[in-house]
Amino acid sequence: MTVELRYCARHPIDLRVHIRYRNRRFFCARARNLSNDGMFLEVQNLTLPTGTLIELELQALGRDWLIPALVVHHRGSGIGVMFRDPQPALYRGLTQTEAGLQPPPRAAGAKGRGLNQR
Numbered sequence: 001m002t003v004e005l006r007y008c009a010r011h012p013i014d015l016r017v018h019i020r021y022r023n024r025r026f027f028c029a030r031a032r033n034l035s036n037d038g039m040f041l042e043v044q045n046l047t048l049p050t051g052t053l054i055e056l057e058l059q060a061l062g063r064d065w066l067i068p069a070l071v072v073h074h075r076g077s078g079i080g081v082m083f084r085d086p087q088p089a090l091y092r093g094l095t096q097t098e099a100g101l102q103p104p105p106r107a108a109g110a111k112g113r114g115l116n117q118r
Helices: 088-098
Strands: 011-021 024-034 038-042 053-060 063-075 078-083
Touching: 011 038, 011 088, 024 078, 024 088, 053 088
Parallel strands: none
Antiparallel strands: 011 024, 011 053, 024 038, 038 078, 053 063, 063 078
């Protein structure tokens, strides 16, 4: 049985995350999806039981993050974690970047005009 209850959609990401356990940085993982309340981490050769308290150390959006989390499930390819506190700034920032919601790059030779202007 898991303690996970999803209230927010998960979005695919690819982000390097270090897992800290008992104040030691000991494992590198890849975050594969993210919600406001948690993420799925792809790991190799790591078993953390459901209910284990960890911290996630990562760099994103131009800053360092240290996020307390709880392991809520595990399977062969990785672990699902729930953040102790929601992370709306991280979620919003990474999903907007991933969804391409940043302003589009200017076309070559546009000289300051918008795409729909003539």
